[in-house]
Amino acid sequence: GDSVTQMEGPVTLSEEAFLTINCTYTATGYPSLFWYVQYPGEGLQLLLKATKADDKGSNKGFEATYRKETTSFHLEKGSVQVSDSAVYFCALRNQGGKLIFGQGTELSVKP
Amino acid sequence: SQTIHQWPATLVQPVGSPLSLECTVEGTSNPNLYWYRQAAGRGLQLLFYSVGIGQISSEVPQNLSASRPQDRQFILSSKKLLLSDSGFYLCAWSVPGQGSANIQYFGAGTRLSVL
Numbered sequence: 001g002d003s004v005t006q007m008e009g010p011v012t013l014s015e016e017a018f019l020t021i022n023c024t025y026t027a028t029g030y031p032s033l034f035w036y037v038q039y040p041g042e043g044l045q046l047l048l049k050a051t052k053a054d055d056k057g058s059n060k061g062f063e064a065t066y067r068k069e070t071t072s073f074h075l076e077k078g079s080v081q082v083s084d085s086a087v088y089f090c091a092l093r094n095q096g097g098k099l100i101f102g103q104g105t106e107l108s109v110k111p
Numbered sequence: 112s113q114t115i116h117q118w119p120a121t122l123v124q125p126v127g128s129p130l131s132l133e134c135t136v137e138g139t140s141n142p143n144l145y146w147y148r149q150a151a152g153r154g155l156q157l158l159f160y161s162v163g164i165g166q167i168s169s170e171v172p173q174n175l176s177a178s179r180p181q182d183r184q185f186i187l188s189s190k191k192l193l194l195s196d197s198g199f200y201l202c203a204w205s206v207p208g209q210g211s212a213n214i215q216y217f218g219a220g221t222r223l224s225v226l
Contacts, residue, residue, distance in 0.1 A: 042219055089155065101155040
């Protein structure tokens, strides 16, 4: 079945460090890909999305590129801030319309 | 603009007690509605979704049920809670018929602790 695999956390970085959170997927056809962010004690917010191969989603300094050849959608940010501390979820929406999430990666940014 | 409300935000219930969590959406009509559970340290699991009043699809067998008595109201229930029902419950909505790019919008969640 369709699935999403994320790198395990927690990821701990110093402020202004470069961030990469790996995400790979398995799906038939051409799913849409998403990154959601969950700040402490809150629900999920959509961070960015990409709907077809080679699309780049971006928001708040975060970027992710839909790579069909490697079935990946890695999340990157050039310089993280303390306020970026949260849990990040990679997800795909398959042809059946179901949203399938990865297990989440906790990011902790220290000043 | 559209908003989604969940309540309560936090709930502590004894084993064997009933449960009712409510979710309402404002500013849209005939949304698709979803209930997810996030167990501690794990990802989100889709529990139920609904494409219309009275139409409920269950994704996993469990101790919970869902109902949609009104167009923008989605309720998650249990007659007798189990310890394993503890978790973070999230309601979400989406606009129907937008294909694979359809975005789901989440509520703030309810943290349920069953003791």
